[in-house]
Amino acid sequence: MPSLLLRHAAVAVAGPILTYAVIIMLGTTPFIQRHILYAHKFYQFWQDSDQPQNWGFARNQVTSFHLPTEDGESIHAWHILPLPVYRQHEELLQVQQTGHCADVTASESFRILKDDPSAKLIVYLHGNAGHLPSMVRAPSFHTYTATSNYHVLAIDYRGFGTSTGSPTEDGLILDGCAALHFALETVGLSPDRIVIVGHSLGSAVAAGAAERYTRVHGVDFAGVIMVASFSNLSDMLSGYAIAGLVPILKPLRSYPRILRLVLGCLVDHWESAQRLRNMVSIVHRSNAEEDQDKRAYKKKTNDNPRRHLQLSLIHAADDNDIPCFEDDKIFNTVIAPLVGEEVPATELLALKEQRTKHLGKGAFVSEWRDGDVTIRQERFPHGGHNNIVLFPPVLLEMMRIFEEAAERRQ
Structure with a gap:
């Protein structure tokens, strides 16, 4: 026995x-x-994402269309009008046909965005699994557009939803770049009127696309907001558990x-921390060289405007999917070009503490400003992994970034 x-x-x-x-x-x-x-195949096939009214949007508040990528894929996108702007054009928008838009440039919503010199745009890059309106995505778009004047451009990466292709790291970065190219070149928006917001996996896409525009094109956006982000895939997977319960x-x-x-x-x-650090290095070095050049030749002109970077890290303390200390890793990595490579970890922690406001148990804001580079980290006590995108810190950070961009234009 x-x-x-x-x-x-x-x-x-x-x-x-x-x-x-x-x-x-x-x-x-x-x-x-x-x-x-x-998890790109896990989406609601029975839900027609070409009919955004099913998720509570006003008739033609959302234009559903496809964007081309530079490597020949076609990715699904939503352009969501802010309700205050929608209200001004409601009669014209309501008589338009609903459903998929074959030529977005002929749509009324596109004309509204393109013809508004004061327009502000959120380029939203979602996390893994599902499709454009899945989970908290549609509710978050409502949050961002219900009372503000912010337009939202959101995309489904290749292989997700009705987008063509299959996901890879390089491919998803090209998808993010396609959204930014549309905003800059097709719509004609100035980059200082665009904020990139990435959630979870989307934060890694945001880091990759923003770094490419900084490095290759010399373009600086109003800001990059990383929500529930991770430093790199290897480190994240080493401690990752689905819903905090099922370890990988x-x-x-x-x-x-x-x-x-x-x-x-x-x-x-997905080496997000290194990509963001590269952005900090590029902007910081460019401005240092410009300042040195001006001192050497006593220049007083602004022929070469200063570059800037506004990077924001937002994470919920109770995130059971991606631990909030991943943001600490990113913060420590990206400030290295500003403080020097040889600064001991204890000294770095002390320097960060001098720039930190504690806001109760598990909550704080650390802000590191160095010339035209601002790194801001906010730890919010609640929101978990997904609901954090609906909570005040994200929308408030958008407002803060757009306000600072407006001040720079003056």
Whole structure:
């Protein structure tokens, strides 16, 4: 009898371990890995995202259309009008046909955005799984547009919803760039009237797209807001648990060699902290060289306007999916070009503390300003992983960034 019990106990223990091992092994293959990471096939096929009224938007408040990417994909997009602006043009908008718009440039909503010299745009990049209106996305668009004058441009990445293609790191960054290209070139908006907002996986897309525009095109947007972000995929997965309950690679932390072997199989890396640090370095170095040049030649002109970067990190303390300390890693990484590479961690912590306002248990705001570079980190006590995009810190940060952009224009 004892041996039978031991055999049953061994089977009971070995079964879950074997299942976990098989899942991890399957996850090392690029095809399975990307389906797990992006979960792009998990969306509501029965929901027609070309009919935004199903999610409580006014008739033609949302224009549903597709954008081309530079590598030939076609990604689904929503342009959402702010309600105060919609109200001014309500009669014209309501007589237009609803549904998918084949030529967005011929739509009334596009004309409204393009013809408004004071227009402000939020480029919203969502997290993994679902499609444009899934989960908290549609409610968040309502939050951002209900009372403000902010337009929203949101996209479904390749492979998501009705967008073509399959998701990869480089591909999603191109998708984010396609949205920014549309805003800058097709609509004709000035970059200082555009705020990029990325949530969860979308924060990594935001970092990648913004860094590319900073590095390749020399374009500085009004601001970049990273909500529930992570420093890089390897670090995040090492401690990640779905809903804080189902671990992915956390059990392997007791076996470092196996963990390194598994992480070495990652095909996408999403080094967000390094990309943001690169942006800080570019802007900081450019302005330092400009200042030195002006001193050397006693220039008094503004032929070369100063570059700027407004980076905001917002995370809920009770985020059970991506731990809030991921923002601490990003903050410490991106300020390195401003303080020097050799500053000890204890001194860095003390410098940050001097710039921090504590707002109760688990809540604080740290703001690091160095010339035209501002790094702002806010830890909010509530909101979890998803609802944080609906909570006041995100909309308030949009308002703060647009106000500072307006001050720079004066």
